[in-house]
Structure formats: C-alpha cells, structure tokens
Amino acid sequence: MLSFVIVKDDGTKAALDPVLTAVWDCDMDVPADSLTVTCPFDGELRDHTEELRVYENGRLLFCGKPDELAVIKEKTGVILRISARSPAAGLLDNEAEPLVYNSPNVALIAKRHLLPFGVTPAEDDSVPYYDRLQIEKGETHWQVLQRFCRGRYGSEPRIAGDGTAYLQGYSAKGNVVFSDGGEGVAYYSLKESSRRHRLISEVRVKVDRLNGYRSRIGNPNPAVREPRVRYINAAKNSTALAAAYRILRNSNRDSYALTLECPGCGISLLGKSAEVRDSVLGIRGSLAVSKVRYTAGSKGERSVITLKGE
DSSP: OEEEEEEETTSOEEEOOSOOEEEEEEETTSSSOEEEEEEEOOHHHHHHEEEEEEEETTEEEEEEOEEEEEEEEETTEEEEEEEEEOTHHHHHHSBOOOOEEESOOHHHHIIIIIGGGTOEESOOOOOOOOSEEEOOTTOBHHHHHHHHHHHHHSSOOEEOTTSEEETTOOOOSSEEEEESSSSSBOOSEEEEEEOGGGOOOEEEEEOSSSSOSOEEEEOOOTTOOSOOEEEEEOSSOTTHHHHHHHHHHHHHHHTEEEEEEEESOOGGGTTOEEEEEETTTEEEEEEEEEEEEEEEETTEEEEEEEEEEO
C-alpha cells in the first residue's frame, strides 16, 4: 500500500489523506519520474508544500519538489493538484559550467553534478575515467553524467525515484512472469507491437579523416527488412564507435513492445526481466519492464506496463 506524504517548508511532514487521484510515470528511457496527485483543497498545503514523497511499507520510493500547484474549482468542489518530478529533474533543468575534466572519478562527478540536486550515486568507485571530459556551453548536468557513464562504464545511467543514481546501468533484481492463466501477475489486456520502422539496418562509420564512411556495422536482427541507415564520424571522437553499436541495440529494443494493463501498483517492477505467458500469443521471453504508468482513483489502482527486449 502506498502512502503519500507532504514535506512543508518548515520541515514538518503531513500525510496526504485523502488522495483523490494519482498518476505516476516512470520510464527507463526518461531520467525523471513524474507524479501528479489531487486532494481536497487545503490552503496550508498550497502555500507551504516543499516536497512530495511516496512510501511503500515505510520504504521511500519517490521524492520530488513540486513543478506546479494548481487550484481547480468546479461544481463538485475545489481540489488541489500537485505535480512533481523526482530529483533527476534538477539535472535536466540546469546547465553545467563549461570546463574540462582530466581523468574525473565518481566522487568528483557526484560533487559537481549530483549531490547539489539531492542525487546520490549507488556506486562507490574510486577508479578514475582515464580520459578528457569537456563540458560544452549549454550541456545539462544530465548530459554530463550520461557522457561520463558511457565513457567510464559503457552504460546508460538511471536515477531512481528516490534520488539514487545507478551509474553502471540499472536492472532490478528478479524475474517477473505475466500470465492470463492464473500464475504470476495477471493482466486485463495485452497489446503486442512489432514496430519495424524503428529498426536501423546498418550504421556507416568514418574511421579517419581522409576516407569516407566506408566501414559498415550491420544489424544481425532477422526482423530487418528495409534499409534504414545512420552515419557516425568516429574520426573525431573515439567513443563514437560505441555510439554506433548503441544505435543498433536501441533500435532492436524499441522495435518490439508488449503493453499490459494490470491491477494494482507495478512501480516496483521497473527494470525487471520479464516473461509473458499468453493463451493466444504463447510464451514471450527475453523481455524487461521498460515503463510503468500507475494510476489510482475512485475505480481503484491499475498499472499500464510496457515491456521491451532486454
């Protein structure tokens, strides 16, 4: 059972009760979770809300400062709507100072780009990234973190709703089975999408300044049927070659999706390996929970869960 708590600007806490509606979106491809709740109008909450938190059995799942507090008056009454994003929002909303790091480590990146926004790294890694990391004018703190993680670990960072940053990539422990046959997590509806237009057939790479894009990295996915080509200039940037493989990997992942509508709250399933056992489609495996939208209201709780290829 989820509990919603307001932290006021004087540091005191108050349970948000009743909560009329709640909509919570979390996505492996979106840095910040977003949460919108409505409750009966309360002037004290409107004027003094500093942070919105969500707990499950005493464990913090989400904390975020409000982006918007709206008062809505209708014939049925007056409500207060609070919209907030998780701490990753600070990294998205703020530009980083343009400068150059030589062999930065996690402690430095955390001090300059994470801790000021209430984000704490999960890893304690003292080994530096033995390369030059230049921050360009206009880059956000999130972009700096993303480039550091790609260069240091070859992975995409993930900042959870509670403000914990997973720099070496994130995957929740355990495997979840969805089924319409009475085992595992039940679902109301299922939609399977094979999105062939998302598949990139090959990436052409320029490896030196004198020659053109002669090197080719093909996509071995047998579902590729039409040519869709991307170009990468690896002559200027040694990490560009890794980007070529990332383009193909992401295209394969995004080309297939299963969307399930399930009862209850599925937020804790984000990032887990998944399998679907359906009486019509059969077994679909090698999937992962990529996105969850949780909604609660007068009709109860439900979650729309999107699965993509691991």
